Amino acid sequence: MSHIQVGYDPVKGVLDPYNRCHRAADTSSSSSSTSTEQDEEDHLQYNQSKSIPTLFVDLPLGATEDRVLGSIDFSSTLKNGGKPIFSPGLLASANRGILYIDEVNLLSAHLVDVILDAAAMGVNTVQREGMMKVHPAKFMLIGTMNPEEGELRPQLLDRFGLMVDVAAPTDVEERCEVVRQRMQYERHPIEFGAAWADAEKDLTEQIKAAQERLPNVILNDELLLLISKICTEFKVGSLRADLTMYKAACALAAYRGRLEVVPEDVKDVTEWVLAHRRRRQPFESPMDGPSMDDLLDELMNSLPENSNNQSEGDHDEPNQQNGEDNKSMTEGSSNNNGKDDATTEDETSPDDNGQSSQQNEQNTNNDDGNGSNNDDQMQTFTASKPSQIKQLRLNQKQSGQTGSGRRNSTSNSQQKTRYIRSAPTDKAVDLALDATLRAAASNGLSDDGQPIIHPENYRKKVYNSTTDTLILFVVDASGSMSARKRMETVKGAVISLLMDAYQQRDKVGVIAFRGTKAEVLLEPTRSVELAEKQLQRLPTGGRTPLAHALSLTSDMIHRLQRHEPDQALLLIVLSDGKANVALPTTDSNSTDVDVGDAWKQTEQMAAQLGQLDVPTLLLDTDSGHVRVGRGKELSHLLRADYLLLEDMTADGLVHTIRHSAG
Numbered sequence: 001m002s003h004i005q006v007g008y009d010p011v012k013g014v015l016d017p018y019n020r021c022h023r024a025a026d027t028s029s030s031s032s033s034t035s036t037e038q039d040e041e042d043h044l045q046y047n048q049s050k051s052i053p054t055l056f057v058d059l060p061l062g063a064t065e066d067r068v069l070g071s072i073d074f075s076s077t078l079k080n081g082g083k084p085i086f087s088p089g090l091l092a093s094a095n096r097g098i099l100y101i102d103e104v105n106l107l108s109a110h111l112v113d114v115i116l117d118a119a120a121m122g123v124n125t126v127q128r129e130g131m132m133k134v135h136p137a138k139f140m141l142i143g144t145m146n147p148e149e150g151e152l153r154p155q156l157l158d159r160f161g162l163m164v165d166v167a168a169p170t171d172v173e174e175r176c177e178v179v180r181q182r183m184q185y186e187r188h189p190i191e192f193g194a195a196w197a198d199a200e201k202d203l204t205e206q207i208k209a210a211q212e213r214l215p216n217v218i219l220n221d222e223l224l225l226l227i228s229k230i231c232t233e234f235k236v237g238s239l240r241a242d243l244t245m246y247k248a249a250c251a252l253a254a255y256r257g258r259l260e261v262v263p264e265d266v267k268d269v270t271e272w273v274l275a276h277r278r279r280r281q282p283f284e285s286p287m288d289g290p291s292m293d294d295l296l297d298e299l300m301n302s303l304p305e306n307s308n309n310q311s312e313g314d315h316d317e318p319n320q321q322n323g324e325d326n327k328s329m330t331e332g333s334s335n336n337n338g339k340d341d342a343t344t345e346d347e348t349s350p351d352d353n354g355q356s357s358q359q360n361e362q363n364t365n366n367d368d369g370n371g372s373n374n375d376d377q378m379q380t381f382t383a384s385k386p387s388q389i390k391q392l393r394l395n396q397k398q399s400g401q402t403g404s405g406r407r408n409s410t411s412n413s414q415q416k417t418r419y420i421r422s423a424p425t426d427k428a429v430d431l432a433l434d435a436t437l438r439a440a441a442s443n444g445l446s447d448d449g450q451p452i453i454h455p456e457n458y459r460k461k462v463y464n465s466t467t468d469t470l471i472l473f474v475v476d477a478s479g480s481m482s483a484r485k486r487m488e489t490v491k492g493a494v495i496s497l498l499m500d501a502y503q504q505r506d507k508v509g510v511i512a513f514r515g516t517k518a519e520v521l522l523e524p525t526r527s528v529e530l531a532e533k534q535l536q537r538l539p540t541g542g543r544t545p546l547a548h549a550l551s552l553t554s555d556m557i558h559r560l561q562r563h564e565p566d567q568a569l570l571l572i573v574l575s576d577g578k579a580n581v582a583l584p585t586t587d588s589n590s591t592d593v594d595v596g597d598a599w600k601q602t603e604q605m606a607a608q609l610g611q612l613d614v615p616t617l618l619l620d621t622d623s624g625h626v627r628v629g630r631g632k633e634l635s636h637l638l639r640a641d642y643l644l645l646e647d648m649t650a651d652g653l654v655h656t657i658r659h660s661a662g
Helices: 037-044 065-069 074-079 109-121 172-187 189-195 197-216 221-233 240-255 263-277 289-308 313-330 333-347 355-368 433-443 479-503 528-536 546-563 598-610 630-638
Strands: 003-009 048-053 056-058 070-072 086-088 097-101 123-128 131-136 139-143 391-394 418-424 459-464 469-476 507-514 517-525 568-575 616-620 641-644 654-657
Touching: 065 070, 065 109, 065 418, 065 433, 070 123, 070 131, 070 433, 074 433, 086 131, 109 123, 109 139, 172 189, 189 197, 197 240, 221 240, 221 263, 221 289, 240 263, 263 289, 418 433, 433 459, 469 479, 469 517, 469 546, 479 507, 479 528, 479 568, 507 528, 507 546, 517 528, 517 546, 546 568, 546 598, 568 630, 598 630, 616 630, 630 641
Parallel strands: 056 097, 097 139, 391 654, 469 507, 469 568, 568 616, 616 641
Antiparallel strands: 003 048, 070 086, 123 131, 418 459, 507 517
16 A cells, blocks of 8 residues: 655644645645645644555545535634634545545536536635635545446546446356455455455555656657547547546556557557547447457557658558548447438438428328328337437426436425535524534634624525426327438437436336327336337337327326326427327317317317426427428427427537426
């Protein structure tokens, strides 16, 4: 285990709480530009050095902002006559050590901001309760996460230089050996540790030798060019990837006992550097490893040609072509789908004043209305590759019970969850006692020994309170969706929405309609993966019973509101609005429904559904040069937000769904 030298006060027998070296050993450990006279005095009292193991600080997900940043030491401040005394937080404890975060992707946003600031600046600045404190906070950040549980913010994700996948071994004998050694450790932990002591000692010595060798390791310009090519080919936006790959290759060469980096070192660290920068989605298969290896081999093979030949034109062209081919392989099926769609679009594009497109649309409608024969002709389309979509938010706080969902905050103040921080307030209601006392500590004590608290010292509790959301998908699977392979795009969009629902801890339900009726494909469930499987198997074809789908949706919402009146709901309808099937007789007995007129019934069902005051988003799947425009009419009747399906895919944007007016 590695050690660090930390300042030590022999009089009090305590270590420097900021893990700084004592002044004689490191005169630069406290910057004069950010240190106060009190800081200098505090630092000088640790005039001896003591060796301690490298600090390993665990930052729990439930930590408050005060615990992470540090705050006023209430007891010491009172004893000091009200003069503020700072109590260091976890960032101070992690200085010159390791900061470890388990399930880092679940960390609260306010703590992420704090860590980002400290990681970028190397110092932590605290300004609160009339006190300012700046202290060093240089740490190595290590985190674990399950990518399926949600993504990290891009800023924090890029702070992690390397990533490795941890998976159970697939070899049977290896798995048995892992279990065997684990059981030995649980039964005889001391003996187990002793058995591995020599191996750990050898590894420690190897690492120490590599650390001494590292400053002398050389990476030549040809390999630097290779690093930049790799990052460019894999479309990595941040230069931090290039820097990390450079440093990691040097470190690996030093570990392997060499003073010069070779191409194999660069290739080996590439997977660690780029793994988290080439994102995988929850329902996607693992990254295509062979394609990545092929492209790396291609780039490495081109290196000698580029470095040994002055005339690069004749040699580079084949390599660039091959690189483009492999680049297309790494981008997956999305480009292929896009190319197919473009080809199909070109084949059906209008040559004479839109006649081809109109004829295609007319043929589709005629097929849909051709009777039961076409209702039996079903196709199953594979979803296009999911893309990044707009994040959906509701513009009003929900009144439901607090839960594990992340999408929407709750307006129910009686439902308290985790206390995450404090904020100033002028009302003595639900006060954060700890924060209030710290704010009042500088006032000192009254004559009878009680703390003096003024109204400006009041601090209220701020809670992290969210509610579960049920997203109900209503998906058009009629024959019109097969035109121009529309259903592939629709399925891809829904799977993207399901990914978002999974990461936001939402419940989902799916209603599909095609042929002569609508059906509940999946009752409300938390198994988003099951919804994805049902959607992939959903056939397409037949006519468009939109009125029945809206009627079935209305019935389900009524049922949900009876059993779970506080359940937050979000309705997402994906359709082109081209209804051509009337309601079954049992559903059209009401005198308010026009019997036999499919669109009139659809209008009436949509208006009734709009009266339920459920936030709704209509994604119009109509495409092509000529659009009927039924989707827009339908959104007005539903009192829904309206988006074209292609407008749903927008990187880094949030779409806020307005609450339908009652």
